[in-house]
Amino acid sequence: MESLQILERLHRLLLDLVKDEFERLGRSDLNPVQALLIYNLGAAEVTAGELRTRGMYQGSNVSYNLKKLVDLGYVHHERSEMDRRSVRVRLTPTGQEVRDRVIELFARHAEGLEMSGVLDDPPLERVNLQWRRVERYWAEQIRYIY
Secondary structure: OHHHHHHHHHHHHHHHHHHHHHHHOOOOOOOHHHHHHHHHHOOOOEEHHHHHHHHOOOHHHHHHHHHHHHHHOOEEEEEOOOOOOOEEEEEOHHHHHHHHHHHHHHHHHHHHHHHHOOOOOOOHHHHHHHHHHHHHHHHHHHHHHO
């Protein structure tokens, strides 16, 4: 239970780090979830469904945030010629700038964590392996439910 509580707190802290970074840059139009959605979209052109699958966002949440990001000019959307129900999205140049800021933020924090020695014991590779196992277990549990 403690591990799950720590994981939840880490997620909230990550959102706070992103929020603080964008406030420092004077960008109050984005919330941290939207900034991370931009980061996860990256250089790809995908459907909202694919982004949900890749970023593990809830359906209504990703749809709402994508609409906001389109309205704010961070994301471009276009209906598929083959399937008019499907909308493909990609970053605009402004969205790419936001993604670059998130990449820089993550790189700074990765460097700081490495230099601090926080990630030395146990080695981060072992921790990541354990979290991937938890992820796989939960994914299997969700598949069995439906």
